[in-house]
Amino acid sequence: MPSLLSSLVRLRRDPRLLKVPPYISLLCILVGVASLLVLPLDSHSRRTYISENALLPGQVHTYFGGSDQNVFRAYKHEVNSLLSRRDDSGNEIAPAASNTQINDHLESILVSVGLKIGRQNYTYSSAGDTIAGENLYAILQAPRGDATEALVLVAPWLSMHGVPNAHGVALALALARYFRRWSLWSKDIIFLFPPDCLAGPQAWVDAYHDSHDGRYVSPLPRKSGALQGAIAIDYTLADEPKPLSEDSSGSSRFTSVHVVYDGVNGQLPNLDLINSVVNIAGGQMATGVSLQEMWRHNDGYTDRLRTMLRGMLRQGVGAATGAHSAFMAYHVDAVTLQPYTATALTPDGQLVVSGWLHDEMAMGRILEGSYRSLNNLLEHLHQSFFFYLLMSRERFVSIGTYLPSAMLVAANFTIMAIALWVRSGQPSAADERPAEKKDSKDSKDSKSKSGQAEIAVNGAAERDLFLPLAVVALCQALGIAPLYIFHHTPAWLLTPAFIGFTVANTILPHVISRVLTVVYRPSAQQYDLIKSFSLLLLGMFLSSLATLNFSLAFLIGLLASPLTFTVYSAPKSIVSRWLGTLFLNLVSPSAVLVASCLAWKLDIAEALRLAAFGWDVWGMYTAVVVWFVWWPAWLAGSLLVLGQPAATPAA
Template sequence: MRVGLNCGNDGIAERDWYGVAPDAGQKRRGLDSPFSFPSKGTIDSVVVMALLSSILALRRDARILKIPPYLSALCLIVGIAWLLVLPLNEYSRGTYISENALLPGQVHTYFGGSEHNVFRAYRHEVFGLIDKPVEERSHKLETIFKEQNLKVATQKYNFTVSNRTIANENVYAILQGPRADATEAIVLVGAWRNMDNEINNSGVALVLTLARYFKRWSLWSKDIIFLVSGDSTIGPQAWVDAYHDAHDERYVEGLKIKSGALQAAVAVDYPAGPWGHRYEKLHIVYDGVNGQLPNLDLFNTAVQIASGQMGIACGIQNMWRHNDAYKVRLETMFRGMLSQGMGYATGPHSSFIPYHVDAITLQTVGDGWHDEISLGKTVESLFRSLNNLLEHFHQSFFFYLLLHSNRFVSIGTYLPSAMLIAVNFSIAAIALWVQSGRSTEPIANPASTAPKDKISDKPASTSSENPSTSAAADPGTVKEPPNPPSPAVEVIKKDGAVSIVPKSLTTVSERHLLLPLAFVLVLHFAGLIPLYVFNHWDEDHLQGLFLTAANITVVIPIGIAFVFFNNRPLSTQETTLIQCFSLLLLGVFLAVLATLNFSLSFLVGVSCIPFSFIRRTGSLGLNVALLGLMALLNPLLVMHAATYLLGGNMALILEKAAQGWHIWGLWTQVVVFLVWLPAWAINTSVIATGAFE
């Protein structure tokens, strides 16, 4: 049967309890009769309108806002768990060569014999240049290259970073391939000092020896460039910048001679002294600036030649004893992520990768029975494989995580973990946006579509249904029961169906966006101040500046909250919108960053996890406790604590960061000072406003 709906004076007459009025066609067919059955189309219309009313009502249902925190937590748990299962065999793969033209280890190497004596002679000559001035050292190296009938040139560079001048000189020579047309080249690098600031005595001597040795072969289809750089990072960066005409002539001298497009680069780090040193294994360093990586085929070729052809064990990420167990794989992966996330140059090879020149460094480690001849044979075989390339490296992966020298995880497998962390912030932002537009007018059971008399706590009185019966029971009563005031309603039409819902369900509170948007943008752009100061401050006082900045940034959010409290207190909606915009920007930044530098995105995202759940409350004590927790999450304090726990040197890290900004184009500081630190400051300021109320 039908139930009437009294809508007051809004002109809406009898309706069934679904809120759908019978149309004229239904009346002609007698469907308004209590003994008639509606058609299928009428039933579908009723169901659609019931669902529409329910969906509209969900906007005001308080239960809907209880879901996002659990959904965010689910994304975080799955994202972190996803990363932890990557070392398992089911989620990782063994390495393989994708470019068939490389043919690693398929050639017979001839380096040895008389070349061993030549190497020893060069090593003593290099040892004699250690205490010589830069100009005299460069002149001697230039003379050696000229004796081998190679084209030789030098390049000077002079940088000023953190009030410290860095000046040195590169020496390089070009071997024109007998079968080459000067359109492609391969680079062999021997830095004068390695990453540990040791004299790369045997490494430079090996470069000189291989230059003499390669000159005798007529099989080269590419030019070979031999580079002896002044140091391991700045010198190669100055040279490769000038090679691609991307240098600043105020600090870097241009190159006098060039060859063709660089296809690959291999650096040798062998700091053995004049009497030599036998090593145990090769440590292959592959991390580039800003987390960029060389093509996996180059790494796999070096590993296959060294371990397969020469019998030299290979290691990565300073893992000297790797038993291929889950724990060791996980540690190797985390070390690689930390190095990639920091983004600094890890060797001479790092400077080449931003120019899409795949490069690695071969570093000798340990005490064993391998000597310079085995290393020379490895480099020879590697260069002969690179000589076979018909086009640039492109077949294999450029984005990967290495678990071992022969096992990796591709981007399609590991990327979802960082994306889930980023999505968590977007979910929290959407929930805050919905919350900011909710009206304060309460509605009982807003998502229900049941009739009013069905959801009422008390059943409807029979007197209200049959007034005549009530009058018969009490003849003296002639007054009709008063009708409660009808709520404002709105007619919703969709696809020919009509539904009536209270206006409070469809009305959204006006959002005041100007102040929240301005506040978020100002704090994000304020990150330019520490970005500039840390990259231009005096090197000797960088660590003191860092500790001072860490203390100041803890106080700044409290000062911001105090200013607002005394001049213009923020409303609940405004604080909600401030956190909403902050988390939305954080989620977008991290999602984009994950495709460029997965490790940095993941590390920053994990550090920002509490921002998704910490909110301002009405309790003063709880707000103060949350404020203390946020103070411990200060990015500068987190970085200082992480450096201490990992045994790092904060002063050295700050120095390398400043060098990276001016020389390598490092943008890790941009993420820290323009994304992470502002997100923390914004959320901490919101919590601090609750402590003043």
């Protein structure tokens, strides 16, 4: 036993052992990425299924149609009259009605149906702009209920693309009149008509749950029971090569339904809700169903991977993707349905319609079937999954399968941090001396005196923790600057502010490194400790974040992975320092933001304005993760690359 212990002690002090952690960290990154790429395979994914048997999707006969089509056309004519009218030359004859005028007109229709009406005003301020509007909603009291539970049908006036949702509003009005005639409802149904998809639904949901700020959002005059689910209808999808078109009768035809399910901060609805809509639309109504704007999906590996990666990007960004996103924060399962016309290319290159054409009555029957399924629920949706990645409408992976990918990427930072901590405690790393001074008597006396202070009884060097902790704390504290600047700068100044920050971000590591080198003269041990503490915080934050927003943790971990392998150079290695700095600037948060805007054809000022809006209105924390987790670690890594360890330990 004593010989075994002595062998383990010698192995622990073996300097060759510290050369292994970088390879282990690299292996963790590679395995984490590889484990994500194999998820679309049949052996690693699962078929979707309904966990809540009470839903019974597609088991009822829907009756919306016939004379209801005439009602829908009448309502569509009423809604179109509120839009700006133009002559054949495109000149505006009458301006569009205001938000208040629209609500006045819709209120008269809903009152005639026999519903109870409520209106709510809200005013938000973000990036120097004021977003104000008025929500209109109507409550259909359930004949067989006691007002303890409710469902929501959302029909925003403007879609996410800023296009009037005339067909969606008219369809919601027709369904309100149709649902009013039925006595089978056990849950109240709330018809919500917000002026937009961004601020309106958020103000209404906050006020419904008494979580609103009374200075900006008015309380609701009427309420129902606990919200059990919500579906938003968006009839304005225009990203597909062949957008919705009207026939001679004025009916807007579609072949497929696009299901949007991403919420704020990567939150997702219960998978049973998506599966129910897919079952009703694709099975009962024989319409195509697509996810993540994958208009043509052949259920192969490539399309599954693209669908999964698109979902991860949207989840990682954390922004709202529709009127349904506001409900996620309150554990209300919600999706947005967008009908569109699917197309296909013929061998001769012509674009033709792919699938059967349906009119608005088919969309109404899809909504009727969905609400009748939700009406069957005896309790809130809870049996299925809340954390998942969808690869097609019938394939998914749960959190237990994909979570190890993000955990492995986060673990590589922790492994390297522990290795650096161990290395900083070795006497050889803390007791470096210039070669020309080792033979002098003064050097020997100095080494003898420092050895008494630095070498403990067990042979470990004493660590100087004050300066490394102060540097890492400074990097973390500096994150408040970009967060404050980009969230309090007016929209018209966001581009100059970003340019100024990018320039300052390039210069800042050089300034801090120069101050450290001239004033404090950090040793190699202290640089190791700076990197160790920074990577330790980064690994801790990302591993915790992975359980809340897997995609955000994985993407930031992947972008920050070069920080694991940053090293300081010799004092005379100027080229290596500049090359390392150049590479880190190419993977900095500001550079990644520019690259993302170029890839998505989005203006930088618009991206920053949406981020500020998300922070002020939705409570989106993506910016907090970027500026308080990723950017401080990047700044500490840049200081390490520029660092010039002193020849003698710092006093």
